[in-house]
Amino acid sequence: MVGPLSTWPSWPEFTVDSEEREKSADLTTFKTDIINEYGQENLIKSWLKVCSKLEEITKEIREKGNKVIPEITFEDLDQLSEQKKEEYKTVGCFLIRGVVQKELAEKWFVDLKSYVADNEDMVTGWPPVTPSILRMYYSPVQMAARSHPNSLKVAGELINWWHDSENAKDQPPLEPLTYIDAVRIRPPGQPFFGLGPHIDAGSLSRWADTTYRACYAPVWQGNPEDLDLYELSLRKKAKTRLFAGSAHCSVFRAFQGWTSLTTTGPGEGSLLLYPHVKWVMAYILLRPFFKAPNSTKEEDIMDASKWTFDAETPWFPGTFRPDSQRLSVTSHPHLRLRDCLVHIPPMQPGDTVWWHADMCHAVDTEHKGAGDSSVLYIAATPSTEDNIQYIDSQRDAFLGDNAPPDFQAADRVYSPEAKYKGYQGQDAIVSPEGRNALRLGVNA
Numbered sequence: 001m002v003g004p005l006s007t008w009p010s011w012p013e014f015t016v017d018s019e020e021r022e023k024s025a026d027l028t029t030f031k032t033d034i035i036n037e038y039g040q041e042n043l044i045k046s047w048l049k050v051c052s053k054l055e056e057i058t059k060e061i062r063e064k065g066n067k068v069i070p071e072i073t074f075e076d077l078d079q080l081s082e083q084k085k086e087e088y089k090t091v092g093c094f095l096i097r098g099v100v101q102k103e104l105a106e107k108w109f110v111d112l113k114s115y116v117a118d119n120e121d122m123v124t125g126w127p128p129v130t131p132s133i134l135r136m137y138y139s140p141v142q143m144a145a146r147s148h149p150n151s152l153k154v155a156g157e158l159i160n161w162w163h164d165s166e167n168a169k170d171q172p173p174l175e176p177l178t179y180i181d182a183v184r185i186r187p188p189g190q191p192f193f194g195l196g197p198h199i200d201a202g203s204l205s206r207w208a209d210t211t212y213r214a215c216y217a218p219v220w221q222g223n224p225e226d227l228d229l230y231e232l233s234l235r236k237k238a239k240t241r242l243f244a245g246s247a248h249c250s251v252f253r254a255f256q257g258w259t260s261l262t263t264t265g266p267g268e269g270s271l272l273l274y275p276h277v278k279w280v281m282a283y284i285l286l287r288p289f290f291k292a293p294n295s296t297k298e299e300d301i302m303d304a305s306k307w308t309f310d311a312e313t314p315w316f317p318g319t320f321r322p323d324s325q326r327l328s329v330t331s332h333p334h335l336r337l338r339d340c341l342v343h344i345p346p347m348q349p350g351d352t353v354w355w356h357a358d359m360c361h362a363v364d365t366e367h368k369g370a371g372d373s374s375v376l377y378i379a380a381t382p383s384t385e386d387n388i389q390y391i392d393s394q395r396d397a398f399l400g401d402n403a404p405p406d407f408q409a410a411d412r413v414y415s416p417e418a419k420y421k422g423y424q425g426q427d428a429i430v431s432p433e434g435r436n437a438l439r440l441g442v443n444a
């Protein structure tokens with residue numbers, strides 16, 4: 001079976017008695033507020049529905065492995081039928097192959113490597129001992145890839161898979177903005193345990209911010225099947241960064257994405273995804289309200305009806321204010337992560353993978369491939385009001401030779417990139433739409 005991990009890595013397990021867990025007096029109030037607003041009965045109703053649906057999903061993923069993750073070519077994206085689009089949205093992740101010509105992506109990788117080598121005394125990264133995620137944001141290759149017309153075309157299509165029920169009909173469609181992120185070059189043989197199963201776009205804020213939690217109203221109301229994870233009217237105003245933390249992204253990304261510069265297969269520093277985004281998210285939201293039966297037998301633990309409603313325990317499993325939402329086998333047993341977190345299919349240079357803002361994902365702990373595994377983090381970011389505000393501050397940081405605002409932190413060593421050998425600044429942008437997406441020329 002191509003898909004799940006043959007051996008589960010030693011990623012952390014989150015337990016109620018762990019010293020590591022988030023503790024604070026206000027945790028129960030977030031639970032109480034939701035219970036008071038929507039009612040215990042509705043939460044129980046949802047819990048049972050969601051756990052039962054997860055059984056079905058597990059069965060499908062066990063049968064199909066990573067074939068559950070759809071694949072399409074860049075050329076076919078325009079012709080995607082409404083029915084297929086809905087299927088893709090339900091799964092919540094997919095590959096779009098050949099967004100950039102293979103030869104061009106290969107050239108980018110060669111150029112990127114030599115740029116890093118030319119500036120090796122200035123480039124820093126994470127993890128500290130064996131940095132593979134480089135704190136480099138404005139290299140010519142990154143600027144060219146983000147502003148490549150095909151990259152922006154895909155982003156423009158994907159952001160409009162979301163809809164805004166509040167938007168007046170005469171509003172212009174959302175335009176793609178460029179969120180500037182880092183780059184990864186991971187050499188073979190290098191273990192990496194830093195990104196176990198997690199979901200970005202906030203953590204505790206999903207429960208604590210009243211707007212954010214209202215995005216998930218059907219889950220609280222006992223009707224998780226009605227949850228529409230592509231509705232933007234509230235989501236665009238949700239405070240994902242209600243709590244400070246360098247893991248939290250300031251913009252709303254309709255889809256996160258990787259653009260591959262190398263060939264990368266499962267077990268080679270690749271990505272793992274948990275398809276069927278809606279039901280996983282619904283489970284995570286409900287999980288803090290339920291306590292496991294007092295039994296070590298798996299059949300008892302997996303029987304959702306044996307779990308008891310828990311309004312009191314101040315514990316949100318895998319939730320830490322400054323961090324992304326984290327998941328583990330013991331804290332989220334009905335997700336059956338060992339079966340359902342599957343490797344994406346092999347990627348070639350120029351291929352891309354996209355996953356919904358609420359999707360659980362993880363990065364391979366091992367890289368058994370022969371060469372570097374390199375990706376650019378390029379997301380689909382729509383021009384919502386809040387996003388525009390951040391992109392304007394990002395533009396000012398770029399023009400002022402600072403790291404993008406989300407990547408500025410006192411403990412992060414960063415060398416201003418204008419000093420790098422081969423730096424091209426704005427000249428590396430390859431299209432007018434690339435300038436627009438960075439809001440260059442707008443009040444600049």
Ligand SMILES: [Fe+2]
Binds near residue numbers: 198199200361
């Ligand atoms: Fe992530």
